[in-house]
Amino acid sequence: MPKQVILAAHFPGVNNTTVWSDPAAGSQIDFASFEHLARTAERGKFDFFFLAEGLALREQRGRIHDLDVVGRPDTLTVLSALAAVTTHLGLAGTLNATFHEPYELARQLATLDHLSGGRAAWNVVTSSGPFFGANFRRGGFLPYEKRYERAGEFIRTAKELWDTGGGEFAHRGDQFDIEGRFGIPRSPQGYPVILQAGDSDGGRELAAANADAVFSRHHQLEDAQEFYRDIKGRLPRYGRTPESLKIIPGVSFVLGDTDADAAEKAHHIRRQQVSPQTAILLLEQVWNRDLSAYDAEGPLPDVDPLDGETTIIQGRAGQFADRLDTAAEWRARAEQKNLSIRELIIEVTGRQNFIGTPERVASSLNEYVQTDACDGFILVPHLTPGGLDEFVDTVVPLLQERGVLRTDYETTTLRGHLGLA
Amino acid sequence: MTFSLGVLLDARSFDADEWVRLATLADEARLDYVTIEDTFGSDPARPEASLVAARLAPVTRHVGLVPVLTTTHTEPFHLSTALATVDWVSRGRGGWQVRVSGRPEEAKLLGRRSSLPAEELFAEAADVVEVVRRLWDSWQDDAIIADVATGRFIDRDRLHYIDFEGKYFSVRGPSIVPRPPQGQLPVFALAHTAEVHEFATRVADVVIVTPAPGALELPGVADVVFSPGAAIESDAHVHTGSVGELADLLAGWHTLGATGARVRAGDHLEAVTGELVPLLRERGLFEPRGGTLRERLGLPTATNRYVQEARVA
Numbered sequence: 001m002p003k004q005v006i007l008a009a010h011f012p013g014v015n016n017t018t019v020w021s022d023p024a025a026g027s028q029i030d031f032a033s034f035e036h037l038a039r040t041a042e043r044g045k046f047d048f049f050f051l052a053e054g055l056a057l058r059e060q061r062g063r064i065h066d067l068d069v070v071g072r073p074d075t076l077t078v079l080s081a082l083a084a085v086t087t088h089l090g091l092a093g094t095l096n097a098t099f100h101e102p103y104e105l106a107r108q109l110a111t112l113d114h115l116s117g118g119r120a121a122w123n124v125v126t127s128s129g130p131f132f133g134a135n136f137r138r139g140g141f142l143p144y145e146k147r148y149e150r151a152g153e154f155i156r157t158a159k160e161l162w163d164t165g166g167g168e169f170a171h172r173g174d175q176f177d178i179e180g181r182f183g184i185p186r187s188p189q190g191y192p193v194i195l196q197a198g199d200s201d202g203g204r205e206l207a208a209a210n211a212d213a214v215f216s217r218h219h220q221l222e223d224a225q226e227f228y229r230d231i232k233g234r235l236p237r238y239g240r241t242p243e244s245l246k247i248i249p250g251v252s253f254v255l256g257d258t259d260a261d262a263a264e265k266a267h268h269i270r271r272q273q274v275s276p277q278t279a280i281l282l283l284e285q286v287w288n289r290d291l292s293a294y295d296a297e298g299p300l301p302d303v304d305p306l307d308g309e310t311t312i313i314q315g316r317a318g319q320f321a322d323r324l325d326t327a328a329e330w331r332a333r334a335e336q337k338n339l340s341i342r343e344l345i346i347e348v349t350g351r352q353n354f355i356g357t358p359e360r361v362a363s364s365l366n367e368y369v370q371t372d373a374c375d376g377f378i379l380v381p382h383l384t385p386g387g388l389d390e391f392v393d394t395v396v397p398l399l400q401e402r403g404v405l406r407t408d409y410e411t412t413t414l415r416g417h418l419g420l421a
Numbered sequence: 422m423t424f425s426l427g428v429l430l431d432a433r434s435f436d437a438d439e440w441v442r443l444a445t446l447a448d449e450a451r452l453d454y455v456t457i458e459d460t461f462g463s464d465p466a467r468p469e470a471s472l473v474a475a476r477l478a479p480v481t482r483h484v485g486l487v488p489v490l491t492t493t494h495t496e497p498f499h500l501s502t503a504l505a506t507v508d509w510v511s512r513g514r515g516g517w518q519v520r521v522s523g524r525p526e527e528a529k530l531l532g533r534r535s536s537l538p539a540e541e542l543f544a545e546a547a548d549v550v551e552v553v554r555r556l557w558d559s560w561q562d563d564a565i566i567a568d569v570a571t572g573r574f575i576d577r578d579r580l581h582y583i584d585f586e587g588k589y590f591s592v593r594g595p596s597i598v599p600r601p602p603q604g605q606l607p608v609f610a611l612a613h614t615a616e617v618h619e620f621a622t623r624v625a626d627v628v629i630v631t632p633a634p635g636a637l638e639l640p641g642v643a644d645v646v647f648s649p650g651a652a653i654e655s656d657a658h659v660h661t662g663s664v665g666e667l668a669d670l671l672a673g674w675h676t677l678g679a680t681g682a683r684v685r686a687g688d689h690l691e692a693v694t695g696e697l698v699p700l701l702r703e704r705g706l707f708e709p710r711g712g713t714l715r716e717r718l719g720l721p722t723a724t725n726r727y728v729q730e731a732r733v734a
Contacts, residue, residue, distance in 0.1 A: 021569045029599050031510045035479070055498075056599030057580070064577040064595070071565065071599040073574070074499070077506035078476035096429070103530040104495060111468040114435040115476045135498045137590030138533075166466055178532035183463025185435060277572035 004070025005369045005404045006213075006248055006418060008092065009041035010050045014058070016282075017252065017351060018069045019272040019382045026071050026385050031081060033420060038082045040385075041102075043090055044392035047417045048121055048193075049082060050215075050378055055099055055132040059314040060281055061290060067278050069384075083116035090414030092121035092195060097151040098142050099132060102176055105154075106161040109183040109192045118188030118413030123195040123215055124206075126151045131314045136372050148202040150175045155194060162191050174220050193414050195248075208234035210377035210391045212420050214247040215378060219353045224249060224373035246375040246418060252363055253354040255390050266355045269382055270346045279296045279342040282349060286326050287407020296342040300334050363397035369404065376414045423628075423719035424671075425642065426707050427485070428693060431458035433467050437476055443690060444477040450694035451709030453717045454485030454516060456609065461491040461522035462530060468587030471503045478511035485714035487516035487609055492549035493542060494531045495520055497592055500549065501556035504713045508601035514711035515601065517553075518609040519625065521546050544618040549579040550608060550624040555583035558725045559595035581727040595601045599657055603713045604723035612641060622681060626720055628670040629683055631657050632674055642681040643674045647689050647697075663717065664692055675706055680719070 011034065012018035019025055027033050038049045053075045058065040075093035082091055091112065095105060107121075113120035125146035133140025142150060153175040161169055165186040170179035196203065196211035207214045207339070208231060218227040232242045254263025256267060274297035284291050288306040305323045334344045354361045368374050381387025399405035411417055428447055432439050447455050455477075459470035470488030477486055486507060490500055500517075508515030522528070528536040530727040537545065559581035569576075583594035610621035611629045621628045628641035644657035645667070652661050660667050670681050686693045701707035710717045 005595075020567055020574050031479070031507060031512070054502075056593075057595060057597060064575070066573045066575050066577045070575055071560065071597070073506040073509055073598055077471060077475045077503050079509060080472040081478050081510035084441075084479040099496065100492075101501075101531055101533075107463060108472060114468060115437045115440075115472060134591075134593035136496050137592070138496070139591075159717070166668065176532060178530060179524055180530040181464055183466040184468070185466065187435075231587055275572040283587050332674045365632055406694040 001406050002366075002402070003369050003375070004406070005399055006246055006421075007041075007044065007046040007405065008048045008050050008090075008248060008376070008378040009037055009046055009388055010250060010380040011037055011052075012069070012381055012387065013052050014054065014068055015071060016068050016273050016278050017380060017382055019385065020069045021216070021268065021272055021275070022383060024386060025383055028384050029071050029073060031078070034073075034078055034082060035085050036385035037381075037388060038086050038089060040388045040392050042086045043389070044396040045400075045409060046086065046089060047376070048092045048119075048414055049079075049086075050092045051078060051094070051096040051346070052123075053096060053125075055127070056135050056314075057419070059131075060284070064280075067275065067281060073317040076112055079117055079120070080112055083112070083119065088119070088409040088412065088415060088417070090119045090121055090193065091116055092123055092414075094123040094125055094197075095156040096125050096127055096132075096141050098127050098147060099136050099138070100154075102154055102161065103178060103180070103182075106158040106182070107184055108163060113187035113189050113192050114184070114353055118415070120189065120378060121193035121195060121199060121213075121414055124151055124211070125197055148198070148206050152210065155206075157238075159191060162186070171334055189413050189415050193418065193420065202233065204231055207231060207245065209238050209242070211245060212415075212418070213248055213375075216247055216249040218374075219249045219251050221368065221371070221373050222284055224368065225371065228372050228374060228408060235265065235370045238367045244420065246420075248376045248378050249374050250378040250380050251353040252382065253391060253395075254352055255356070255358055255361060255394060259356045259360060261357045262360075266352050270350065270352070274342060274349065276342055276344045279345040282345050283341055286323050286330070288323055294341065297340045300331055300341055300344065324397070356393035358398055362395045362402070365395070366399065366402055367406055389404070423680065423717075424706055425453045426698070426701065427452055427454040427456060427487070427642075427681070427683045428690060429458055429685040429723055430455045430682060430690075431467070431685075431687075432486050433465055435468055436469070440473055440477060441480050444481050444484065444486075446690055446694045448481040450486055450698045451716065452694070452698070453710065454487050454514075454714060455677060456516075456518050457486065457488040459489040460520070461490075461494060462524060462527040474507045474515065475510050478507065478514070481511075481514075481713070482516075483648075483709070484625040485514045485516050485607075485717065487518050487607075489518040489520050491520045491522045492546040493537070494527070494533075497549045497552040497590070497658055498556065498596075501553040501596060502598045502608055503600040504553065505557055505596065508603055508606050508710045511603035513715075515603065516607040516609055516627075518611075519546060519550060520611075537579070539616060547620060547624050548585075548589055551587075552583065552585045552592050554587060554605060554608075555726070556592070556594055556596040557601055558727055559583050560598075561725055561728055562598040562600050562604070564599065578681050593726075600725070602714045605715070605716055607714055607720060611644070611656075613644070627718060632677075632679065633658075640680065640681050641676050643671070643679045643684050644681055644685070645670070646687075647684045648687065649689060649692070649695065651680065655685070664696040665700065667697060668706075671676075671701065672704060690693050
């Protein structure tokens with residue numbers, strides 16, 4: 001039997017991947033949108049639904065970022081509501097180890113696992129610094145280098161609480177010094193499924209030690225295979241088998257009747273994702289200075305980027321390592337191909353991974369899994385809430401025909417769907 | 422005059438079906454709300470109440486969902502976003518029963534500080550309620566503009582930093598959640614003792630009081646335990662008689678100025694939904710109402726403090 005393809009549905013996020021200007025774009029906050037996407041994923045026999053977390057609104061140039069979709073619900077609360085309108089679909093949420101506490105989060109996750117009949121999953125992320133901290137009474141308390149230490153101890157502590165089955169616990173550590181009675185009886189999965197998204201060495205080690213799945217950013221075939229080997233190679237040190245940790249990159253897709261049709265749609269979507277205003281803003285993230293006077297349809301700025309600490313953006317992970325190098329590279333590229341700012345940004349920030357007919361997309365997805373580039377995918381649609389409809393109608397049956405996707409659920413818990421102990 | 426009728430749910434069950442059964446009884450009887458009991462320390466063992474409320478929202482149509490959430494240890498930002506989300510998933514039926522956590526053993530579950538003396542607990546809780554309310558208002562209802570011409574999804578001038586700085590903590594805002602459907606969820610608080618009464622009347626929309634027999638010392642919603650035939654200890658009024666006598670009792674409180682009743686029905690929920698509700702409807706004391714929980718409770722439309730400020734400016 002070939003490897004099975006794990007599929008998850010990412011609710012469109014608060015960034016420019018999500019297109020709001022399309023006539024088909026619906027509300028990002030009405031529960032009906034969450035229900036639609038979750039029911040669609042369940043119709044496609046997906047493994048789980050995935051929702052990110054917000055801790056603060058993004059800012060650019062010291063003001064609230066206003067060009068992208070923004071405004072989202074509390075993660076666990078929406079997942080619990082979705083448990084009422086789905087029966088098998090896993091319910092995964094990002095929850096930050098820096099701004100939650102083990103007792104509260106372990107109790108909430110165990111509650112969700114109970115109320116959903118064993119479908120809860122937790123994507124562990126970390127952050128540091130004062131920007132998010134300004135919304136919390138704790139403030140920005142955690143030094144950058146301590147964030148994986150806290151995340152690791154957080155996960156271990158949560159597992160200690162779940163292991164009590166509701167009884168007494170005492171945890172004495174550097175990050176947490178807590179004790180008492182947990183109160184929540186053992187939930188159907190015992191532990192919710194644990195996902196991890198960090199990509200640094202510390203993040204990879206954390207995943208190898210603690211996670212059931214990695215939400216990876218590696219989606220070029222060779223790069224993904226390298227990442228896959230690296231992560232799975234770390235497992236024996238923790239006494240784990242390769243099958244005990246699933247690698248699931250977040251990917252986008254565009255479908256068409258022909259490959260040319262799909263490519264044309266993909267270009268249209270890219271133009272929607274990169275409005276003239278968004279192009280200037282993304283350029284500012286590299287140039288690290290105000291470029292609002294420049295025309296997005298014109299050439300790149302003649303001024304150089306400002307070096308040093310980034311001041312332009314807050315509330316989102318940095319995308320560009322070295323500004324001067326990146327700027328030089330972009331200028332050369334724009335000059336060579338005669339690209340405007342917007343055209344360049346469309347090219348260099350492209351995140352479309354699988355473009356083509358349903359047959360081509362199904363075939364590529366399956367190739368990735370069978371050649372150990374990954375174990376499945378977290379699909380990131382560009383439209384709320386209907387962005388997965390066509391995929392489920394056309395690609396899912398092709399994966400099922402190939403025998404790499406279930407035609408019906410055979411298990412009731414998310415651990416069961418993923419084949420995890 | 423509006424006389425609201427709610428029940429306290431305390432299933433202590435981890436089985437969603439049991440919660441759905443109870444909430445459906447309340448929903449079909451057209452009760453105004455259920456409060457969902459909880460304490461910070463999960464002693465006795467209970468599922469976390471905001472997640473129970475969210476789980477019940479899609480399977481009920483009318484009933485208000487009012488989880489107990491404590492202010493002492495939980496981040497105010499998380500309280501605000503969780504409750505706003507209960508309101509979004511229930512389409513305007515969310516509420517919040519505020520509680521503090523004063524037990525030293527509960528402080529140790531978090532391990533960040535020791536427990537506070539009572540007067541500090543309520544002063545801090547008042548600050549938490551203020552922050553939660555400001556965050557609910559931090560998005561104006563018309564903040565999302567989706568204006569293709571300017572490329573803007575939101576009008577950032579319609580989002581507001583709350584810049585709260587108090588004795589215990591500070592929170593900057595704005596919220597990550599757009600303003601909930603009700604604008605402000607109704608805030609419930611118990612006022613069973615003089616100490617908490619001052620707090621409850623200051624911060625809450627719905628004050629739940631314990632009436633003495635034949636008297637109502639304070640205006641508010643009367644809290645009554647319905648325990649036919651068996652006297653029990655409670656901070657609420659304990660009624661051990663029949664359903665008919667309970668209806669008489671509520672009617673009497675109504676004439677004394679009670680704005681409603683919350684019945685702690687325990688295992689007798691079906692007597693409340695199946696017998697008490699029809700009796701009260703016959704007497705014209707209670708009638709099913711539609712709309713948001715605020716509307717059902719007779720609360721005015723919640724104006725946004727930041728819109729008013731903008732007008733004044």
